[in-house]
Amino acid sequence: ILNVEQSPQSLHVQEGDSTNFTCSFPSSNFYALHWYRWETAKSPEALFVMTLNGDEKKKGRISATLNTKEGYSYLYIKGSQPEDSATYLCAIKSGGFNKFYFGSGTKLNVKP
């Protein structure tokens, strides 16, 4: 079982603020990192898949970076909007099997 940690546990920001949070994981046997967005009363949906050290992904105002050597990924949201309010999960896939290990998530609340 892989230990995946996310911080902070929760975050309250004002509309228009930029924010970022962290996913930390063991750097050994790394295969891939997936970011998911989980809105209340909905199912988690994939945001990004990252595999290479130094990877950067962007989708609209959301972007992510990956450092596999030191075992962390950052998720950034520029100019937060109320509709960004959700729990953001990261999951690590280790080599060998198609298994995912999730962190406990960062719950983001954006106030209008």
Next chain:
Amino acid sequence: SQTIHQWPATLVQPVGSPLSLECTVEGTSNPNLYWYRQAAGRGLQLLFYSVGIGQISSEVPQNLSASRPQDRQFILSSKKLLLSDSGFYLCAWSTGGQGAYNEQFFGPGTRLTVL
């Protein structure tokens, strides 16, 4: 397109009663299937995964079991529920194989309360 169904949506069961949660996937074949649980205030914990019919791997020892009687059907069961089995259960599927980019697609979840 692919869809994933999970039922029931909510369930309230007494301690010691049996459990059966069902998950089915449409629009794909030979998927990898997963059961996760989110206990109150915690993250998603992988309970079981399956790469094919009758092939079940358990991640943690627990009071639950899983079965895959058909290619696109995944069932989570218990003979006697414990209070600690309460939580939100999610079924998910991904494309078969071990590709790094095989993202998971989640069902709507089941809220289980054991009293």
